[in-house]
Amino acid sequence: MTTASSQRDLIVFGATSFVGKILARHLFEQFGAHGDLKWAAAGRSLARLEELRASLGPQAARLPLFVADAGDEAALRQMCLGTRAVVSTVGPYALYGEPLVKVCAETGTDYCDLTGEAQWIRRMLNRHEETASKSGARIVHCCGFDSMPSDLGVLFLQRESVRRFGQPCQRVKMRVKALRGGVSGGTVASIMNIVREAAADPQLRRELANPYSLCPEGYAPPVRQPYVRSAEYDGDFQAWVAPFIMSGINTRIVHRTNALTGQAYGGGFRYDEAMLAGRGLRGRMTALGITAGLAGFMVAGAIGPARRALEHFVLPAPGSGPSPEAQQQGFYDLRFLGHTDDACSIMVRVTGDRDAGYGSTAKMLAQAATFLALDLPKADKPGGFWTPATLFGDRLIERLEKHSGIAFTVLDGGS
Numbered sequence: 001m002t003t004a005s006s007q008r009d010l011i012v013f014g015a016t017s018f019v020g021k022i023l024a025r026h027l028f029e030q031f032g033a034h035g036d037l038k039w040a041a042a043g044r045s046l047a048r049l050e051e052l053r054a055s056l057g058p059q060a061a062r063l064p065l066f067v068a069d070a071g072d073e074a075a076l077r078q079m080c081l082g083t084r085a086v087v088s089t090v091g092p093y094a095l096y097g098e099p100l101v102k103v104c105a106e107t108g109t110d111y112c113d114l115t116g117e118a119q120w121i122r123r124m125l126n127r128h129e130e131t132a133s134k135s136g137a138r139i140v141h142c143c144g145f146d147s148m149p150s151d152l153g154v155l156f157l158q159r160e161s162v163r164r165f166g167q168p169c170q171r172v173k174m175r176v177k178a179l180r181g182g183v184s185g186g187t188v189a190s191i192m193n194i195v196r197e198a199a200a201d202p203q204l205r206r207e208l209a210n211p212y213s214l215c216p217e218g219y220a221p222p223v224r225q226p227y228v229r230s231a232e233y234d235g236d237f238q239a240w241v242a243p244f245i246m247s248g249i250n251t252r253i254v255h256r257t258n259a260l261t262g263q264a265y266g267g268g269f270r271y272d273e274a275m276l277a278g279r280g281l282r283g284r285m286t287a288l289g290i291t292a293g294l295a296g297f298m299v300a301g302a303i304g305p306a307r308r309a310l311e312h313f314v315l316p317a318p319g320s321g322p323s324p325e326a327q328q329q330g331f332y333d334l335r336f337l338g339h340t341d342d343a344c345s346i347m348v349r350v351t352g353d354r355d356a357g358y359g360s361t362a363k364m365l366a367q368a369a370t371f372l373a374l375d376l377p378k379a380d381k382p383g384g385f386w387t388p389a390t391l392f393g394d395r396l397i398e399r400l401e402k403h404s405g406i407a408f409t410v411l412d413g414g415s
């Protein structure tokens with residue numbers, strides 16, 4: 001599908017990041033260096049890009065490389081011209097990401113990334129949505145573990161609910177049943193940056209507390225959204241639950257999907273996410289432990305010296321992350337329980353066969369990026385800021401099941 005005006009289908013910007021290297025290997029294994037996907041690896045250091053290319057083997061010798069600093073708009077523009085889509089893993093996005101989003105919006109280049117930084121997405125919407133709508137650039141954030149499984153899991157559940165009951169579920173709960181895998185320095189740096197920004201800015205704290213913060217301006221259904229903020233007992237799952245660190249971004253993306261689809265999930269749609277901690281006293285203690293650990297992490301992250309000590313002595317440094325074995329042994333199992341207004345219920349499961357943050361995230365991102373670059377004609381979807389569910393929909397679910405080790409399963413449903 002490459003036309004005369006686009007010499008490249010896809011650029012991987014940040015190909016030398018921890019997750020970028022895994023993504024580059026996936027693309028190389030699926031398409032080679034000069035296959036059906038015409039792609040290039042980009043980053044700020046030619047030496048590191050050459051090292052990455054060499055690590056892919058001799059067949060990759062002619063993979064094009066492109067050097068650009070995240071702050072160099074002229075170089076980014078040069079990179080985008082003649083390119084159909086860009087996938088970026090250069091983060092924290094709130095620190096480095098805006099110039100590329102701006103250039104993509106201006107040049108009509110499609111863009112996807114892995115950010116989970118709600119405050120930064122809001123800024124990008126405010127500043128670049130109108131330009132992207134005019135230029136035809138399709139911008140889609142959150143194409144990793146946050147927030148694809150949540151966004152597509154709810155879409156999958158609602159499709160099944162409408163098929164079975166003739167209506168969507170007004171109340172959906174996502175519960176993390178299992179999650180095994182490590183974190184990388186890049187993710188830690190992004191979380192620390194949100195905590196640091198929020199600690200310094202009361203207006204941002206208010207914005208982050210708004211479940212509709214990523215919905216179009218003025219969208220405010222008169223519904224109080226549920227929110228698991230400490231250890232509590234969940235009667236539906238007959239287990240104790242604890243707060244889930246990714247719920248802050250995932251719930252915002254799911255509500256944006258509902259808003260962009262004209263409330264396909266209903267005007268009174270309510271959604272929350274939490275971690276299942278188990279039953280009985282042990283479950284309760286585990287839920288309390290998770291809650292206390294999370295609160296301690298947030299408090300330490302907000303205090304300068306404590307944050308620096310954490311970054312230096314406890315947390316992984318940027319560029320590092322879980323070993324290939326840990327990625328291989330990692331997995332996740334998410335349960336979505338939906339109830340309709342007529343008391344019909346349905347449960348679906350989303351599982352991944354690698355650690356959530358890296359092995360599985362890189363496979364999801366590869367599918368989003370190649371979908372954008374090869375299979376989404378501009379006539380099908382106009383420019384603007386989308387969510388994974390609204391831009392890719394069911395077709396991405398099929399592709400994730402086929403190529404990414406992710407399974408979407410209906411467990412039960414009745415009335």
Ligand SMILES: NC(=O)c1ccc[n+]([C@@H]2O[C@H](COP(=O)([O-])OP(=O)(O)OC[C@H]3O[C@@H](n4cnc5c(N)ncnc54)[C@H](OP(=O)(O)O)[C@@H]3O)[C@@H](O)[C@H]2O)c1
Binds near residue numbers: 015019357
């Ligand atoms: N949504 C999810 O589920 C999910 C999962 C994993 C990661 N993430 C996010 O994805 C991002 C990448 O994570 P990671 O662990 O792979 O991070 P990482 O290894 O620390 O990589 C950061 C990348 O940014 C590049 N970079 C930094 N400053 C730059 C600049 N001025 N110009 C150009 N490139 C620059 C670095 O280049 P060099 O290689 O040259 O140093 C590196 O490639 C993070 O923001 C993380 O939060 C999200």
